[in-house]
Amino acid sequence: MELLQRLTARQVDILRLLARRPASPKGMALKELAAGLGIRPPSVLFHLTSLERLGLVERYRGKSQLTAAGTATYLEYQRHHRVAEALFAQVGLPPGEVCRAAREIDLVLAHRTVEQLCRAERHPRTCPHGDPIPPCRAERPARR
Numbered sequence: 787m788e789l790l791q792r793l794t795a796r797q798v799d800i801l802r803l804l805a806r807r808p809a810s811p812k813g814m815a816l817k818e819l820a821a822g823l824g825i826r827p828p829s830v831l832f833h834l835t836s837l838e839r840l841g842l843v844e845r846y847r848g849k850s851q852l853t854a855a856g857t858a859t860y861l862e863y864q865r866h867h868r869v870a871e872a873l874f875a876q877v878g879l880p881p882g883e884v885c886r887a888a889r890e891i892d893l894v895l896a897h898r899t900v901e902q903l904c905r906a907e908r909h910p911r912t913c914p915h916g917d918p919i920p921p922c923r924a925e926r927p928a929r930r
């Protein structure tokens with residue numbers, strides 16, 4: 787099972803909040819995260835602990851931030867989400883509906899399936915909302 791397939795939508799919400807301030811040296815406090823998500827701090831802590839075990843988040847003196855793996859994973863998530871949004875837009879869902887629909891499938895799709903969808907969609911550069919889609923592996927320069 788791929789890493790994204792093991793994450794929950796709530797965990798991705800936390801990665802999203804943390805990704806918004808990559809430059810912050812201190813990270814986010816539990817209270818800030820709880821307010822951002824509209825859930826109680828003990829629930830946030832529960833999700834953070836799982837993310838920490840997966841190596842995606844690190845906590846120091848009560849503040850949380852993304853690890854390099856966390857940043858890469860969130861980027862991969864954005865790719866899954868936005869390729870799924872582009873797919874739903876292509877089959878005719880209205881722009882206001884594609885985000886919700888994409889959230890129903892973005893975590894369960896394997897990377898390989900996302901690559902296949904991306905190819906079928908002729909490698910869209912942006913999602914229907916105009917947000918950039920991180921390039922797929924086929925488009926990335928080969929590593930040496």
Ligand SMILES: [Zn+2]
Binds near residue numbers: 886888
């Ligand atoms: Zn969306």
Ligand SMILES: [Zn+2]
Binds near residue numbers: 914917
């Ligand atoms: Zn979008």
